[in-house]
Amino acid sequence: MATAQTRTLARTMMAPAVIVLLLWMAVPLAMTIWFSFQNYSLINPLMTGFAGWANYEYVIGDPSFTQSLINTLILVGGVLLITVIGGIFLALLLDQPLWGQGLLRIVVISPFFVMPPVAALIWKNGFMHPGYGMLGHLWKFFGLQPVDWFNQYPLFSVVVIVAWQWLPFATLIFLTALQSLSEEQREAAEMDGANAINRFWYIIMPHMARSVTIVILIQTIFLLGIFAEIRVTTGGGPGYASTNIAFLVFRTGILSNDIGAGSAGGVVAVIIANIVAIFLMRAVGKNLDA
Amino acid sequence: MARNVSTPTKVGFTIAAWAVALLLFAPILWTLLTAFKTESEAIASSPTFLPQNFTLENFAAVQERSDYFKHAFNSIVVSVGSTLLGLIIGVPAAWAMAFAPTKRTKDILMWMLSTKMMPAVGVLIPIYLIFRDLRLLDTVHGLTIIMTLINLPIIIWMLYTYFKEIPVDILEAARMDGAELWNEIVHVLVPMAVPGIASTLLLNVILAWNEAFWTITLTSGRAGTLTAFISSFSSPQGLFLAKLSAASLLAIAPILLLGWFSQKQLVRGLTFGAVK
């Protein structure tokens, strides 16, 4: 079917998307790379000229660089862990015969519609604040000292907030996948006398593998750049305890107005993202081939 | 779905599911309740569940301080506009990738996704400079363009996975019948693709609505969206929790309602090819 004519047609149809995305990627990236080799401070016009590798040395030499790398991985990994495992359980639960299916689904999906700064503000002020947050009241109710979440468990708190936002997304994808598991397959398994655990491991899990892959892939893309939640809640701290790569770039580039170093950080972040992406593709890519 | 289970089991599952669901919903519910409390009640050391002095003054104060409807209007224009623009560019591309795949199709798809991995904070200054020179700062169309570019990879990927589900035989049968390309698209492809396109549209409206970096940095008042609206209510001087809750509620309400009403459509499509 792939005649020369269709191939030309296909190319023409893809052209706008490819060109637009190519520009979107190449122009800012080229400018960022250019800036990363310049002395460029937003507020100090005296800093000019070619910088060589100085900006890269500066960013990689930042005392928080290693920690922010680790934090990035913990953040991505932690949220993935919670959303994938929690999502599978929740999807299995919602797949059971229940009263109020439709309403339940509406309630469960809701956190996904909340914009990140609002989610962070709600959690920060309404929930995790040791003085007047709901969790604080709850702790006091049980006679415990309220936990100061963002100071005692900064990274964990951020993971919780982000996981809260993404759990519905994972749940819904898993639920769709579960519901496409044909009735015959389930019944056959039940007939064979397979117990619930065996059914889960040998029938359901293999069927879900593909949707797990998709969830991991999509979420990783978004999670690598988590920024609003950190900025609103912990500001990367205390110390560097919740600084990830995106926040480090923000701190060097924007807060310190050092565009040269910020750009170098941006380039480093792109490289890291691509390493993660390649790794991810290797690990899960075969699941994607239909 | 019509599996037969005993009533006690069903009761058990129902209770468990609702417990988890309400736990997930609690932050939103708490915000909803706080929005109708007075400021002092909102941070009282002995908390109340339902507002004791039900008040609408928070909403009045919020509206007086920044024009909710202007921001909401901008949010609607940007999210709907960018999604439509994205579909115009994305549908042909996804169609071509699904029906005339080459060896490189998968790579192109992955490359498109990888454009989403650039950290926004890293390219702020380049984009700001470009926007300044193109006179796009603080314009709704400038924001629309950015949102389109950000979400285009997701749009193409979602559409691609739907289009691939459409059996090629049907298209070929139509082609054999001598149908023109245009007819092929209008009469065969479109009806089959509509659910997919609809859910792509919904998801991208949601993603664009909730984007909170570019919408805040590239606007100043005229083109500000609801994310900028929210930014003026976080931690001012004095008591603010109730007003912040009211503003938060206003900011998420439209998209929450849209999501709730179109939930079936969205969920049906939210697979990204996760289901074979």
Place this chain on the structure above:
Amino acid sequence: MKLTPILMGAFTLALAGTASAQTLTIATVNNGDMIRMQGLSSAFTDETGIDLNWVVLEENTLRQNVTTDIATNGGQYDVMTIGTYEAPIWAKQGWLVPLDGLSADAAYDVDDLLPAIRGGLSLDGKLYAAPFYGESSMVMYRKDLMEKAGLTMPDAPTWEFIGEAARAMTDRDNDINGICLRGKAGWGENMAFLTAMSNSFGARWFDEDWKPQFDQPEWKATLDTYLSLMNDAGPAGASSNGFNENLTLFQQGKCGMWIDATVAASFVTGPDSTVADQVGFALAPDNGLGKRGNWLWAWSLAIPTSSQNTEAAEKFINWATNKDYLATVAAEEGWASVPPGTRTSLYENADYQAAAPFAKMTLESINSADPTNPTVKPVPYVGVQFVAIPEFAGIATNIGQLFSAALAGQMSADDALAQAQDAATRDMTRAGYIK
């Protein structure tokens, strides 16, 4: 059918509106006084026909947006709200329009501006930003709790007395903390407080050769005193408390003392406060070294050179910072709500003195801050709670994180100081101050 003329009328009005009126875009912080200004600004539009487009943002977001815009010459704003830190630096870059019109306007009376504030907003004798409200810092305390502890607050306390009083007032069972201080990381948050405090301990940021001084005993004494005070008598979770969080705590009666901005005085004695009638004021503490730990700041309005509407912008700034504006606020909300700390005449006004019990202490605090000579030893920089160099914001943001971590108990004071010294040295070397 009856609707048609109305619609037509509205349409013509709308057209006329867009055709003739000028629009100013004003970026400001979401603090109470600015929100009040926004509320009153329709009077300005009625008077001049100039429309206002308000961008009211949370402080950090505002600062980032405004800095990005002015540094790239973006031209998004006509009036920007900036502080005493930015004003001289930006003026020096040629980014701000000098407010010569205000200086020439006799009714505006530029000589009425408090000299310390005016000096901080000027470069080479020219005014580049008009102060909207000014502040220093002072001690606010609960008279009832102080009495209960059997102590009397002097007008000019020492750190030793503050420490003693804070520990004596602390009553954990009743959720009363002897002292509330800023702990939230940020150059305008904990670092503003700690830098001002360090001055009274004789510490300085840099020596005459721009070498960071965090490895010196004065800084160690400052941080140790701060940490032990907060551990013994501070509220839980203090490392995320900024101005606003402490304000809330104080208003709810959970703080015995609070050392912070003088503008807070009208809030803690205002209608939102549960302890309004029990608040006393004192000067910021000292250590007998001749310097007090009080700062100097003014939120001010300035015009970026990228603005296309500089004339209208200056008109607006005149309206928002002149004597009539103070009178308008007083008429609408009472004298206590007037933006403080900018004009000598306000402090000579008998009505104001009667309505604002904190007026005298505020003026004294502002007048005692000396930006050109902030600490005991000589320094190469200007600024009390900041160092007026472009690199300061970045360095202090970093160090603020470290000190906040020390308060949260995540690192020791010595580690925090050592890392601060390293970070400051690294950045100052990079910026070329240290050869």
